[in-house]
Amino acid sequence: MAAVVPVDPAGTQIRPPFDPDGVGMRSELPAGASRRGAWTxxxxxxxxxxxxxxxxxxxxxxxxxxxxxxxxxxxxxxxxxxxxxxxxxxxxxxxxxxxxxxxxxxxxxxxxxxxxxxxxxxxxxxxxxxxxxxxxxxxxxxxxxxxxxxxxxxxxxxxxxxxxxxxxxxxxxxxxxxxxxxxxxxxxxxxxxxxxxxxxxxxxxxxxxxxxxxxxxxxxxxxxxxxxxxxxxxxxxxxxxxxxxxxxxxxxxxxxxxxxxxxxxxxxxxxxxxxxxxxxxxxxxxxxxxxxxxxxxxxxxxxxxxxxxxxxxxxxxxxxxxxxxxxxxxxxxxxxxxxxxxxxxxxxxxxxxxxxxxxxxxxxxxxxxxxxxxxxxxxxxxxxxxxxxxxxxxxxxxxxxxxxxxxxxQERTQAAEIANRISALARPGDVVAYCPDQLGPAVYRAIERRGDLDVQQVVYADPSGPALVDWFDYAVRMRRASGADFAARVNTMAGPGHAVFLVRADGYKTLEGACAVVSDQLAVLRDRTVQVDRRRVFEGASLERFSTLR
Known part of the structure; x- marks a missing residue:
């Protein structure tokens, strides 16, 4: 039903006593109520x-x-x-x-x-x-x-x-x-x-x-x-x-x-x-x-x-x-x-x-x-x-x-925490390895922004380096890669005089248990200590240090 608007004898519309939102009366309200409405x-x-x-x-x-x-x-x-x-x-x-x-x-x-x-x-x-x-x-x-x-x-x-x-x-x-x-x-x-x-x-x-x-x-x-x-x-x-x-x-x-x-x-x-x-x-x-x-x-x-x-x-x-x-x-x-x-x-x-x-x-x-x-x-x-x-x-x-x-x-990554720990422990020439490769970009960025860390960086199943993740035929490449082969490569890069830092997270799809294999293979050759535990953040990771060769 359309609203009826009253008019005076001259034909002029009479303003309704309600405000446009229907909150309450205008001039007919008591002064206190009007002020309360304005304050509301x-x-x-x-x-x-x-x-x-x-x-x-x-x-x-x-x-x-x-x-x-x-x-x-x-x-x-x-x-x-x-x-x-x-x-x-x-x-x-x-x-x-x-x-x-x-x-x-x-x-x-x-x-x-x-x-x-x-x-x-x-x-x-x-x-x-x-x-x-x-x-x-x-x-x-x-x-x-x-x-x-x-x-x-x-x-x-x-x-x-x-x-x-x-x-x-x-x-x-x-x-x-x-x-x-x-x-x-x-x-x-x-x-x-x-x-x-x-x-x-x-x-x-x-x-x-x-x-x-x-x-x-x-x-x-x-x-x-x-x-x-x-x-x-x-x-x-x-x-x-x-x-x-x-x-x-x-x-x-x-x-x-x-x-x-x-x-x-x-x-x-x-x-x-x-x-x-x-x-x-x-x-x-x-x-x-x-x-x-x-x-x-x-x-x-x-x-x-x-x-x-x-x-x-x-x-x-x-x-x-x-x-x-x-x-x-x-x-x-x-x-x-x-x-x-x-x-x-x-x-x-x-x-x-x-x-x-x-x-x-x-x-x-x-x-x-x-x-x-x-x-x-x-x-x-x-x-x-x-x-x-x-x-x-x-x-x-x-x-x-x-x-x-x-x-x-919320903190979304442990990249800075890991980079800080590597900076505190690493010596020039030490190796930082990433498994999976998806951990590389954030930690690499955190390391690079420090500007004073001279380390070698290598990524699992990706020869292009840690700055990017190459998604080209990714699943096929990961299935063909070997955790044992990567561990041997990292060990050779470090040689007897340098330590290895492994940035690691298990459970990534297409990698199965490859990163655990990398860690275990390195542990056969070097002493392993956990430097950073993986926390429950959006991108969690652990940091393991493998000493110089015994």
Missing amino acids: RRLLIAGTVAAIVTGACLRFATPSHLWLDESLTVDIARRPVGGLLDALRHDGSPPLYYLLLHGWIRLFGTGDVAVRALSGLLSLATLPVAWIAGRRVGRVAATSGSGDASTPGRVGTAALLLFACSPYAIRYGSETRMYSLVVLLVLLFGLALVRALEQPSRGRLVVLTVATSALVYTHYWTFLLVGTVAVFLAVQARRRSRYRRSAGSALAAMAASAFAFAPWMPSFLFQMLHTGTPWAARVQAQVLLDTVFDWAGPTSTGALLGVVLLAVALIGLTGRPQDDGLHLVPRGRVPGRYLAALWLVPLVLAYLINTFGGSAFTERYTGISLPAFLLLAALGIGLLPGRARVAVGLVICVTGLSGGWNMAR
Whole structure:
């Protein structure tokens, strides 16, 4: 039922006694109640700003040293552009983030804080885009009968808070990898797509082509998202004549990104044939639900946040406000249905590829679906009544920032601890051996940054050295390698007058017990002492010292 607005005899509308949000009376309220309402609004605004600022600061607050993937990324990005592109052929990634980091390093250097700042700034740039996307989602909900005039503002604010306080966004906003860029580009791609569908002008279609190209040049999992959208547009163009022109034009604009991707196609095909993810394990179907809890963080606060986010996402999918309250429509509402599809379908495709094709399914790759999920949750929050909305927002801010703090402040590698111990014990000419090779980049970086350590460094089954991991036919190469042969080589390199330091971690896929064999073979020839025990961190490792020959 439409609201009735009273008018005076002259025809002038009489202002209603309620404020726009339905919080309370305006002039008719007692002065004390009016002041309390004003203070409540100011407190909510202050709390919102504080949460956003805290989330922004946490993106730059990690004390951790760079772990394997970050060290690899920096070593590739610091090379001349030709060497960078060549190194990526054996790494398995597309080049956009590496080229951005290459320019960033030339300006600010390769320090831990400097190289991570790029991801932090990209993550911060996501926040205003998320606010705009949230308002757009709220506007579509309102025009579809799933909201009112104030819904866009509420959903926009909720989206801003969700992205600012997201543990996933905080974690990868503090890591020298491309995942913050992926989240930003997914949002920009979505906005470009919606604008192109509304009015398929040449300029908007060009922007959509650029956004699609940027996505596929950043991470290959974005193919799953782009493919999902392309199929949806093709179906819409075929089934609904009124959408045929706009959907067909948008689909053509996305397809035009293939021309932009063509120069990289030879490298892409080489990577598909020879790199892949040999370290990945098979996952179970429950990973689709686990992903939400991975986004929410590993602690008990993360479990609470995951439950709350799933609940409000369900409301965003099915909720329809009416005069007598919020109703849930089981078949879903627009735009919740579209957001749910963009959240789930790419993850289902990734799961199927993992199951039948062996490709990795890992939490950090799932950023392609995070924006759709958080926007769906923001829509659900925007549909809640005032007090419930505030309570849910408070829980999300507290649990999200708590989880983000835990994830940002955790040490991710023992590389610095191991490098410090080697520095304290090693003499010029001693040998540092790495098994598996994946421990090499982080420890090598930590050793090199000391600048005063003259040691020989050698890597298991990789003659290229410890700075990079060569993923070219990795599993085949590891199966052919021999732990006993590597131990003999290391022993010969050290000779009778130098010690051997073995940086070791067991349990890596494709290596089986090779690193234990290396250690045991060296222990037959030299005295073994453990200098650093492996701890339960993201990239744990032990350090063993083998003395000069007896």
